[in-house]
């Protein structure tokens with residue numbers, strides 16, 4: 001198991017040995033997450049299992065798990081989002097091979113040297129798993145609470161008017 005996550009790995013060689021790489025990666029080490037997360041504290045757990053499928057395609061069974069702090073798209077306050085993604089990746093040499101890859105696989109292209117880093121694999125998986133619109137549960141969202149309060153006040157209004165009307169008559 002490579003201790004340095006930016007060290008290139010050779011998936012085909014790992015698949016021949018049917019290796020599994022398990023580890024943790026710090027969220028703040030993933031450059032492409034900058035601007036997406038409100039906090040870069042925390043880490044991600046990953047498991048990458050290398051093998052060949054029946055069509056002799058090198059495959060990686062990837063499993064990632066972490067918790068991210070994103071911006072709620074309703075109230076713009078921080079929201080904790082649990083991420084868990086399990087996927088099958090298929091290694092393709094050329095872009096035209098992507099079409100022939102079975103649908104259950106996400107295509108992954110290696111460098112010219114046939115290598116990739118754990119960091120690149122894991123970061124890509126994480127980016128694919130981030131929800132486009134992160135939201136608090138409705139009862140915990142500041143914006144929904146505001147909306148509820150305004151709605152509740154609006155509902156109370158007719159009765160308030162009625163009460164004023166009755167008062168005026170007396």
Ligand SMILES: [Zn+2]
Pocket residue numbers: 072073074075076077079135136140141142143
């Ligand atoms: Zn919210």
